[in-house]
Amino acid sequence: MRQKLKLKKKKQIVVVEQKSKSSQRLALHALQKQLQALKLKEYLVLIGLTLGGALLRVPMQEVPSAEPITFFAILAGWLFGRNKGFLVGASSGYISNFFMFGGQGPWTPFQMLGWGIAGYLGGFLGKKSRIWSVLGITFIATLAFEIVINSVTPLMTGGNVFMVFLLALPFTIVHLVSNLVFCSFLPYFKKLISEKGGFDEKEVCVNLVNKFKRKFKWMLPRPKTATR
Numbered sequence: 001m002r003q004k005l006k007l008k009k010k011k012q013i014v015v016v017e018q019k020s021k022s023s024q025r026l027a028l029h030a031l032q033k034q035l036q037a038l039k040l041k042e043y044l045v046l047i048g049l050t051l052g053g054a055l056l057r058v059p060m061q062e063v064p065s066a067e068p069i070t071f072f073a074i075l076a077g078w079l080f081g082r083n084k085g086f087l088v089g090a091s092s093g094y095i096s097n098f099f100m101f102g103g104q105g106p107w108t109p110f111q112m113l114g115w116g117i118a119g120y121l122g123g124f125l126g127k128k129s130r131i132w133s134v135l136g137i138t139f140i141a142t143l144a145f146e147i148v149i150n151s152v153t154p155l156m157t158g159g160n161v162f163m164v165f166l167l168a169l170p171f172t173i174v175h176l177v178s179n180l181v182f183c184s185f186l187p188y189f190k191k192l193i194s195e196k197g198g199f200d201e202k203e204v205c206v207n208l209v210n211k212f213k214r215k216f217k218w219m220l221p222r223p224k225t226a227t228r
Contacts, residue, residue, distance in 0.1 A: 041197050042080055046088060049076045053092035058099045065175040069093055070118045070141055071182045074134075077122025078190050079199065085119025110152050114145035131187055138183040139176065146172045 053072035060066050069092045077085020090112040097104045097111070118141035125133060150168050154161045193199070 038198065042199070045193060045197060046076060046080065046084060050088050050091045050095065053088065054095035055099075057092070057096040061100055063174070063178070065171040066178040067175070068182065069096070069115045070138065070145070070179045071186065073115050073119030074122035074125075074137060074141060074183060075186055075189060075193075077119040078125040078129075078134075078186070079193060082120045082123025085122045086116040087119070089115035089117070089119035106156055107149070107152070110148050114148045117141060117144045117148070129187075131184065134183055134186050135180055138179050138186075142176045142179045146175065 049072045053069040056068040060068060069089060072092060073085055073089030076088035093111045093115045094108060097108055121137050121141045121144075125137060146168065150165050150172075151161065153159065153164045153168075157164075
């Protein structure tokens with residue numbers, strides 16, 4: 001009688017464990033699907049930010065030194081990290097030059113570098129970064145762009161580097177002020193995109209998936225043995 005009870009309990013335990021494993025497998029699968037959806041959204045947003053910066057720069061060329069790419073690059077870096085911020089800044093600059101007066105030239109790689117730096121710096125902003133941190137990053141990014149461009153201009157024109165910086169000072173001020181004004185709206189747009197796209201959930205999903213994989217190693221695919 002006792003043996004029968006023990007066998008019955010063992011069967012119940014096995015059934016419960018199987019159900020638990022099945023529910024955990026389904027939970028992991030759902031989380032992985034959610035991550036895939038978020039990654040797709042992320043790529044679409046990155047494309048949108050890149051094209052937005054590139055296309056909006058064209059009508060803004062009527063105002064010398066005012067440009068929207070720094071805004072979009074920092075936003076991309078803040079949302080998705082330093083490398084993707086760099087990619088958005090550099091790509092926007094390259095694409096926009098196809099539609100700008102003057103077009104592509106030896107200055108293009110340096111423009112791409114300058115805007116790439118802006119996007120990379122945006123990645124240093126944290127979730128709880130406030131407006132002063134954003135404006136500080138914008139200030140540094142704009143000065144970095146001006147230093148890169150003005151430093152290489154004499155190599156292309158043959159002028160004096162000190163004279164280039166001096167003559168560029170009014171344009172640098174316009175560039176700096178316009179970027180600070182544009183980027184003062186960054187916290188609003190960052191919050192809007194994060195909430196609408198559900199990107200705040202990404203870190204939670206990644207942590208849960210890693211937790212499942214560490215706890216339940218049986219879920220991981222077994223490595224294939226080499227056959228000869």
